[in-house]
Structure formats: structure tokens, C-alpha cells
Amino acid sequence: MGSFEEVVIVGGGIAGLATAVALKRVGVRSLVLERSHELRATGGSIGLFANAWRALEAIGVADKLRVVHRKVLLETLAEELPSDAIRFSSKLDSIKEEIIDRSSVYTLRFEDGSTIRAKVVIGCDGVHSVVAQWLGLTAAVRSGRSAVRAIAVFPNGHGFENEFQQFLGDGKRAGIVPLTDKELYWAIAHTSLPPEMEMVRDPESIQKLVIENLAKGFPQEYMDVVRHTDPTTITWAPLMFRYPWDLLIGRTWRGCVTVAGDAMHPMTPDLGQGGCTALEDAVVLARNIASSRSSSDGFEKAIEGYVKERRVRVAGIIAGAYLSGWAQQGGIGWWGGVVGRFVRDHIFYRFVFKRLAKVSEFDCGRLTCE
Ligand SMILES: Cc1cc2nc3c(=O)[nH]c(=O)nc-3n(C[C@H](O)[C@H](O)[C@H](O)COP(=O)(O)OP(=O)(O)OC[C@H]3O[C@@H](n4cnc5c(N)ncnc54)[C@H](O)[C@@H]3O)c2cc1C
Known part of the structure; x- marks a missing residue:
């Protein structure tokens, strides 16, 4: 029989590590189980808005971060945890629930055949979450768009102003954000190509495809950035989402099992x-656990409270993000024509986008430290 842990977090990405740090802050120990053999920072860099910085402040790491390389964010979170709080090479395969002394205990089985029993399971295992599937949530779906992203390195400095630059084309949208004087994050979202074309995985081929096909017609300065890509940071993937109504009416928790981050x-x-x-999820979950801990059904109540607090907000953001992508990335049906572009540039950007962007003003609140 496997070891017993009170709280297990499946997945050591942003959601999993932040949840473990937030729980530690309120005095709850957890074990993070990550399938990779080390921290995995796909996508180079990440843009963090005011709501994220508030959450990072609540868990006590905001002042330790300056540049938001994904790797730096993950390492900063991991450094807050005891060395035995993350177990790598632990790919979750299945979950089984048993009732012992009228309480649920969950047995997690891993790819290598090992098991761990836990009282609470938090699935932070990303878009193809095994935990979400066990809960009965419907799978994430493809949006019909894909994105390539990477970091470009200019050893002698890139010379760009420290601001976000956007490039729009038919069915595609690209951006550049300086990270340091020598590094820039670039991304391009485009209407998905046939699946067999998107099987390409080697960095040089992806970079070539961006220059010769996806970013064709964009200014030379954009192409130059793509040419300076650090090949170890490049990724290309379809953009997925969960239907917002699945979060509103679907099973986002069951007993003491729930999901956070992309898994939710x-x-x-x-x-x-x-x-x-x-x-934000990490802070809200830890706060609910801290406040319900003293009651006999504490964890169950906390998880229900967390889901109720989160689902309307995140369902709204999924819908807003989808609308924002659809409106901005012209070229889809009639929207790609002159009328569509006029509506995008003069109505969407002036009125709708500003309202959607307000989601980043949210404050998820504080945690009372133990
Ligand atoms: C092109 C693009 C640009 C983006 N830009 C931004 C941005 O600017 N700002 C922003 O806030 N967000 C951005 N995002 C979204 C952001 O990347 C994700 O929302 C975020 O990484 C989700 O973190 P997560 O921890 O929930 O999931 P993930 O980062 O996917 O982490 C999941 C972890 O679980 C592990 N795992 C998976 N399955 C198992 C298993 N069975 N057993 C054990 N471990 C498992 C994985 O190895 C991984 O480490 C962007 C996304 C894309 C695609």
C-alpha cells in the first residue's frame, strides 16, 4: 500500500506550485507530484497583470520576481517549498475513491505502478487534466487557432522600446514584448493549419514556417526578432479552451477533489x-482551506467554497478571451472583410476590449500567515 499524504497536488506548473506555496503560507503541508523530471517551463515568458501580482503578494513572492521568464517564476515558487515537497517523474494515471470510516480516501496510481493515498487531491495538471476527467468535466476543445511563441536573444541588445507591439494580419495576430535589453518574447496566433502540418516539432522547422508562411507580410523588424529565436524556448500548440458553461454546470469538485489553473x-x-x-486560484483555495480547517468536514467545505468563489469569474474570462481572440484575429468569415476590420478597430478596441481587460483589476485578497 502506498504512502499517505493529507493534501496532494497533481502537476508542478504555475497553478500547482503556487497552490503549494499558498497552502504552506496558511500552515498546510502538501506534496506536489509532477510528471516531468524537473520544473517544466513551456513557452519562455509570461505576461503577469495586476491581479497576478496581487496574488503573488498574497503568497509572499512578488518582491522576489523582476523578469517574468516562466522558468524564473516556477523556480521562485519552488524555492519557497521544502525540498521534499515536489516529487518529479510522477505521472498520474488514475484515481480511485474508497470510503474508510465514513470519509473518502483517494488512491492515486502513477505510470510507474506506484500509489499514494490522499485525503485531498488538487488537480493542477494542465489542459489535458486526468483529475478533471475523473471529476467528469468535459474535455477542453480546440479553438481553431494555434500559437507559436519563443524568446529571441540579441547578444548586443535589441534596441526596442520597452513596450508591447502588436502586428495584425488576415487570420493572424503577433506581438513582441521586451524582457530585458537583450531578450524579447514573441508570439504569433494564427488560424490552425491541418493537424498533419502542425506535427512539426523541431525548432528550426517551426521558425522557418513562421518566417516563410505564418508571419509573411509582417514588418522586417518582426522577422528579425523571429530569426534571433533561442531554439530551446520555441513551442507551437493549438489554443484550447473549456466551454464556460461546463464550469457553471459541470462537476468541478467531488468530495475533496478539485482542479485549479488550466486543469479547471x-x-x-x-x-x-x-x-x-x-x-488567483491558489490564493482563494488556500484561504478557503484555512478558514474551514477547524470543522469536521473542513476540507470538503473549503473545496466547495473555493469552486463557488471561482467558477463564475473564470467562466466569464474564458468567454471574454475567446471573444477577444475572435474579434482581433480578423480573416474569419465575413469578419475578415472591410466591415469586420472597421468594427474591430473602431468599436472593439475602443469600447469592448477596454472592458474585457478590466478582468485584470481583480483583487483575490490576502492570506493570514501561520
Ligand atoms: C500562446 C500562449 C500565451 C500565453 N500567455 C499568457 C500570458 O501572457 N499570461 C498568462 O497569465 N497566461 C498566459 N498563457 C496561459 C498560461 O500559459 C497557462 O494558463 C498556465 O501555464 C497554466 O498553468 P498550469 O499550472 O495550470 O498548467 P501547466 O503550465 O500546463 O502545468 C501543468 C503541469 O502539470 C504536469 N502534468 C500534466 N499532466 C500530469 C499528470 N498526469 N501527472 C503529473 N503531472 C502532470 C505538467 O507536466 C505541468 O508541469 C498563455 C498560453 C499560451 C498557449
Whole structure:
């Protein structure tokens, strides 16, 4: 029989590590089980808005971060945890519930055949979450768009102003954000290509495809950035999301099992909120656990409270992000024509986008430290 842990977190990405740090802050020990053999920072960099910085402040790491390389964010979170709080090479395969002394105990079985029993399971295992599937949530779906992203390195300095630059084309939208004097984050979202074309995985081929096809027609300065890509940071993936109504009416928790981050609310990146809301989840979950802990059914109540607090907000953000991507990335049906562009540039950007972007003003509150 496997070891017993009170709280197990499946997945050591932003959501999983932030949840473990937030729980530690309120005096609850947890074990993070990550399938990779080390911290995995896909996508190079991440944009963190005000809501994310508030969450990072609540868990006590905001002042330790300056540049938001994903790797730096993950390492900063991991450094807050005891060395035995993350177990790598632990890919969850299945969950089984048993009732022991009228309480549920969950047995987690891993790919290598090992098991762990736990009282509470928090699935932070990303868009293809095994925990979400066990709960009965419907799978995330493809949005019809894909994105390539990476970090470009200019050893002698890139010379760009420290601001976000956007490039729009038919069915595509690209951006550049300076990270330091020498590094820039770049991304391009485009209407998905046939699946066999998107099987390409080697960095040089992806970079070539961006220059020769996806970013064709964009200014030379954008192409130059793509040419300076650090190949170890490049990724290309379809943009997925969960239907918002699945969060409103679907099973986002069962007993003492729930999900957070992309496992709960995968969304398209058009409002830059996936990681930010994962950080909010961590704070809200830890606060609910801290306040219900003294009652006999504490964990169950806490998880129900967490889901009720989160689901309307994140369902709204999924819908807003999808709308934002659809409106901005012209070229889809009639929207790609002159009328669509006029509506995008003069109505969507002036009125709608500003309202959608207000989601980042949210304050998830504080944690009382133990
Ligand atoms: C193009 C693009 C740009 C984006 N830009 C932004 C942005 O600017 N700002 C922002 O806030 N968000 C952004 N996002 C969204 C953000 O990347 C995600 O929302 C965020 O990474 C989610 O973190 P997570 O921890 O929930 O999931 P993940 O980062 O996917 O982490 C899940 C972890 O679980 C592990 N895992 C998976 N399955 C198992 C298993 N069975 N057993 C054990 N471990 C498992 C994985 O190895 C991984 O480490 C962007 C997304 C894309 C695609």
C-alpha cells in the first residue's frame, strides 16, 4: 500500500506550485507530484497583470520576481517549498475513491505502478487534466487557432522600446514584448493549419514556417526578432479552451477533489489571463482551506467554497478571451472583410476590449500567515 499524504497536488506548473506555496503560507503541508523530471517551463515568458501580482503578494513572492521568464517564476515558487515537497517523474494515471470510516480516501496510481493515498487531491495538471476527467468535466476543445511563441536573444541588445507591439494580419495576430535589453518574447496566433502540418516539432522547422508562411507580410523588424529565436524556448500548440458553461454546470469538485489553473479553466491567451487566474486560484483555495480547517468536514467545505468563489469569474474570462481572440484575429468569415476590420478597430478596441481587460483589476485578497 502506498504512502499517505493529507493534501496532494497533481502537476508542478504555475497553478500547482503556487497552490503549494499558498497552502504552506496558511500552515498546510502538501506534496506536489509532477510528471516531468524537473520544473517544466513551456513557452519562455509570461505576461503577469495586476491581479497576478496581487496574488503573488498574497503568497509572499512578488518582491522576489523582476523578469517574468516562466522558468524564473516556477523556480521562485519552488524555492519557497521544502525540498521534499515536489516529487518529479510522477505521472498520474488514475484515481480511485474508497470510503474508510465514513470519509473518502483517494488512491492515486502513477505510470510507474506506484500509489499514494490522499485525503485531498488538487488537480493542477494542465489542459489535458486526468483529475478533471475523473471529476467528469468535459474535455477542453480546440479553438481553431494555434500559437507559436519563443524568446529571441540579441547578444548586443535589441534596441526596442520597452513596450508591447502588436502586428495584425488576415487570420493572424503577433506581438513582441521586451524582457530585458537583450531578450524579447514573441508570439504569433494564427488560424490552425491541418493537424498533419502542425506535427512539426523541431525548432528550426517551426521558425522557418513562421518566417516563410505564418508571419509573411509582417514588418522586417518582426522577422528579425523571429530569426534571433533561442531554439530551446520555441513551442507551437493549438489554443484550447473549456466551454464556460461546463464550469457553471459541470462537476468541478467531488468530495475533496478539485482542479485549479488550466486543469479547471483552460482559455485562449487573448487576455493573457490563464497564468494570472491560476495564481488567483491558489490564493482563494488556500484561504478557503484555512478558514474551514477547524470543522469536521473542513476540507470538503473549503473545496466547495473555493469552486463557488471561482467558477463564475473564470467562466466569464474564458468567454471574454475567446471573444477577444475572435474579434482581433480578423480573416474569419465575413469578419475578415472591410466591415469586420472597421468594427474591430473602431468599436472593439475602443469600447469592448477596454472592458474585457478590466478582468485584470481583480483583487483575490490576502492570506493570514501561520
Ligand atoms: C500562446 C500562449 C500565451 C500565453 N500567455 C499568457 C500570458 O501572457 N499570461 C498568462 O497569465 N497566461 C498566459 N498563457 C496561459 C498560461 O500559459 C497557462 O494558463 C498556465 O501555464 C497554466 O498553468 P498550469 O499550472 O495550470 O498548467 P501547466 O503550465 O500546463 O502545468 C501543468 C503541469 O502539470 C504536469 N502534468 C500534466 N499532466 C500530469 C499528470 N498526469 N501527472 C503529473 N503531472 C502532470 C505538467 O507536466 C505541468 O508541469 C498563455 C498560453 C499560451 C498557449
